Amino acid sequence: MIVLGLILLLLGFLLKISILWTLGIVLLVVGAVLFLLGSTGRAVGGRRHYW
Template identity: 55%
Template sequence: MIILGVILLVVGLIIGMPILVTVGIIVAVIGLVLMVAGRTGHAVGGRSHYF
């Protein structure tokens, strides 16, 4: 999710579409939150780790 968010962010900046930039930021932040939650030992979505 983090990589997808960064890709959307870059494409949105290159094309000039602010909606893609916004969606890219949101997706990247959600990916980072899931990664941090998974690394602290909490099960995320029924998984003990989240890649």
Template identity: 65%
Template sequence: MIVLGAILLIIGLLAGVSLLTTVGGVLVVVGAVLWILGGTGHAIGGRKHYF
């Protein structure tokens, strides 16, 4: 999710499309939060690990 968000963020910045930039930024933030929570051992959506 972080990689997809970064790709969309870069494409949005290069192409000047604000929608792609916004969606990419949101995906990066959500992916980072899920990664941190999963790394600390918190269950996310009933799963011990989020991949």
């Protein structure tokens, strides 16, 4: 999810499409939160870890 967010950020920046920029930021934040919750051992969505 973090990688997809980075790709959308780059595409939005290079192609000047603001919706891709916004979606990239949202995916980066959600991916970072899921990564942090998963790395602390807290079960996220029924999983012990989140890749």
